[in-house]
Amino acid sequence: xxxxxxxxxxxxxxxxxxxxAAAIVCLLASCSIVETALAQWPQWGGPxxxxxxxxxxxxxxxxxxxxxxxxxxxIGGGHSAIIVDGATLYTMCRRENQDAVLAIDTNTGxxxxxxxYDAPTKPDMQLDFGCGPHATPLLAGDRLFTIGAMVQFRCLxxxxxxxxxxxxxxxxxxxxxxxxxxxASPIAYKDLVIINIGSRDTGIAAFKQDTGEMAWKSGPFRGxxxxxxxxxxxxxxxxxxxxxxxxxxxxPATGEVRWKVTVDRQSAGIMCTPLxxxxxxxxxxxxxxxxxxxxxxxxxxxxxxxxxLWHCRKMKIMHGTAARVGDVVFGSSGDFGPTFLxxxxxxxxxILWRKRGFGKANLLYADGKFIILxxxxxxxxxxxxxxxxxxxxxxxxxxxxxxxxPTLVGPRLYLRDYQTIMALDLSEAANRPSAAAAPSPLxxxxxxxx
Numbered sequence: 001x002x003x004x005x006x007x008x009x010x011x012x013x014x015x016x017x018x019x020x021a022a023a024i025v026c027l028l029a030s031c032s033i034v035e036t037a038l039a040q041w042p043q044w045g046g047p048x049x050x051x052x053x054x055x056x057x058x059x060x061x062x063x064x065x066x067x068x069x070x071x072x073x074x075i076g077g078g079h080s081a082i083i084v085d086g087a088t089l090y091t092m093c094r095r096e097n098q099d100a101v102l103a104i105d106t107n108t109g110x111x112x113x114x115x116x117y118d119a120p121t122k123p124d125m126q127l128d129f130g131c132g133p134h135a136t137p138l139l140a141g142d143r144l145f146t147i148g149a150m151v152q153f154r155c156l157x158x159x160x161x162x163x164x165x166x167x168x169x170x171x172x173x174x175x176x177x178x179x180x181x182x183x184a185s186p187i188a189y190k191d192l193v194i195i196n197i198g199s200r201d202t203g204i205a206a207f208k209q210d211t212g213e214m215a216w217k218s219g220p221f222r223g224x225x226x227x228x229x230x231x232x233x234x235x236x237x238x239x240x241x242x243x244x245x246x247x248x249x250x251x252p253a254t255g256e257v258r259w260k261v262t263v264d265r266q267s268a269g270i271m272c273t274p275l276x277x278x279x280x281x282x283x284x285x286x287x288x289x290x291x292x293x294x295x296x297x298x299x300x301x302x303x304x305x306x307x308x309l310w311h312c313r314k315m316k317i318m319h320g321t322a323a324r325v326g327d328v329v330f331g332s333s334g335d336f337g338p339t340f341l342x343x344x345x346x347x348x349x350x351i352l353w354r355k356r357g358f359g360k361a362n363l364l365y366a367d368g369k370f371i372i373l374x375x376x377x378x379x380x381x382x383x384x385x386x387x388x389x390x391x392x393x394x395x396x397x398x399x400x401x402x403x404x405x406p407t408l409v410g411p412r413l414y415l416r417d418y419q420t421i422m423a424l425d426l427s428e429a430a431n432r433p434s435a436a437a438a439p440s441p442l443x444x445x446x447x448x449x450x
Contacts, residue, residue: 040409041084044136044185044227045273046364051321053408055366058381059393059431066379066395067413068430071109072422076100081136081185082407082414082421085158088112089407089414090144091421092133097121099133099148101156106412109423113161119150122170126179129401130418134183134225138193140209145193149181153195155212165212174199176223183225183271187239189252194239198223203243204250216255221246225271225319233280234299240276242284244268247295247306259297259304266290272317272331275324277346281309287318287335292344310349315342321405323365328352328386330370332361341372341389352386362405371426377402377417381426397424 046053059067076093083090089104099119103112121131132149139145143164144156151169156162169175175182176198184196192206192215203221207214222244229240230252238249238258245268248260267290275283277294285292291313295306320332324346333342333354340354341361361374369392372380377398382391398417406415411427425431 040086041082041407042139043083043187044081044138045229045321045405046407049187049227049229049273050275051323051363051405052365055408055410057428058367058369058411058426059428060369060381062381062393062395062426062431064395066397067424067426070107070412070423070425072420073109074419075102075416075421077130077418078133079130079183079403079418080133081404082416083137083139084407084409084414085139088158090137090139090158091416092135092137092146092148094131094133099146099150099152101137101144101146101154101161103158103161104421106409106414106423109421115156115161115163117152117154117163117166119148119152122150122177124179125177125181127181129180132181132183134181136185136227138186138188140188140193143209145186145188145209147182147184147186147195149177149183151175151177151182153186153207155193155209167207167212169195169197173197173202173205173217178223178225182223185227187228187230189230189237189239192252194228194252196221196223196228196241196243198243203246204228204239204241204255206252206255216253218250218255219257221248222268227273229274229276231276231278231282233297233304236299238297240274240282242270242272242274244270247274247282247284247293249297249304249306259306261295261306261308263293264290267293271319272322275322275329277324281346282306283322283324283329283346285315285317285322285331287316289313289316291316292329292349294346294349312344312349312351314351314354315344318360319403320360321362321364323363323370325365325385330363330365330384332358332363332374334360341384343384343386343389345386353388355389360403362403364406364408366408371406371408371413373398373402373404373406373415375402379406379415379424397422 078093080092098116135147144158154166155164202217205217224243226242239252249258267286270286292315317331322331343352359374364371380394400417402417413424
């Protein structure tokens with residue numbers, strides 16, 4: 001199979017490797033297995049918590065003004081991402097001194113229910129970027145778990161919005177609001193829900209889903225924005241965390257540390273969610289000079305060790321997502337200076353290419369394509385591999401600061417900026433070639449550097 005790539009105003013073709021194609025097939029197949037058992041998008045990062053999912057028949061081109069808009073509405077301040085269960089989506093926003101949890105009809109955008117609670121900001125917070133909420137709800141069975149920027153942790157009935165139990169974790173446990181507001185999203189494990197705490201004596205804690213009773217708490221770790229991820233190594237479950245300088249894994253049933261390493265101080269400001277690379281590796285990325293690291297996890301005589309395979313300071317993801325296809329990880333690299341869409345080789349840690357033209361961005365991977373939303377509200381569809389990136393379509397769809405990663409269920413894309421939420425149809429049928437956009441200037445004129 002041949003593909004044409006426009007790069008540096010020169011046309012280049014190359015064969016898509018069998019290894020790359022096989023990796024995509026395996027990724028989508030495993031994603032399909034997980035999606036069958038779970039709600040369509042039940043948590044931060046999607047079914048596999050890796051910002052990829054199964055989708056088919058997405059359009060390769062959009063009209064000049066962007067994909068077909070199903071609906072759009074004002075929602076209120078916040079960066080909380082969107083989860084989806086059947087015909088209902090859930091997210092959070094701000095109402096003056098209250099946090100609000102919303103259930104919204106996926107077809108119309110109308111509110112099904114809204115639950116508000118008092119959540120006044122703290123005197124020592126930095127609110128120049130707004131006071132959140134930042135964390136994303138978690139759906140487990142009929143329960144919805146939410147955490148606001150002031151670390152109020154709640155369990156709601158997903159059908160009615162009724163509060164089933166709640167904890168004020170600053171008052172009860174000394175949890176950290178991190179200055180700009182708590183931002184890590186909860187994760188479900190069996191009958192538990194696990195969250196970052198970041199107090200003086202407790203880094204992570206697990207609570208019973210049905211009662212809210214604490215099941216365990218770990219030893220101290222500093223608070224942090226990266227959401228934890230779950231995986232299985234050597235037949236044992238691991239909760240992988242990245243909090244300040246700690247890169248570690250806990251037993252999700254007990255909170256005991258399975259392995260831990262400490263990185264340099266430049267990497268302590270990590271916000272990017274860890275990315276599990278089966279069967280035995282984990283990728284971490286931090287901005288502010290920290291860069292990216294790949295660790296290999298080894299089990300021997302019931303003990304685990306984490307060995308750093310490489311450290312690449314040129315790949316530094318701030319508050320965006322990392323997405324992996326085969327032996328390449330893709331992300332938006334940069335913090336307060338220029339940003340680049342970048343690709344790093346997992347085997348070597350070497351940067352394969354860098355692409356100008358986007359602000360800090362979040363990436364999703366589905367149907368062999370990347371969906372890219374940058375902080376300026378530019379939405380793009382692209383194909384990328386180890387050789388380069390081809391931007392297929394691009395349009396400005398949001399007006400305010402767009403720091404929230406989109407959600408994809410089938411061909412329906414849900415996205416928001418700080419005030420507006422919308423649903424777009426990315427299907428081929430809704431975006432006919434007759435209305436397709438002209439080639440994006442980013443795909444024909446902007447520089448890709450290695």
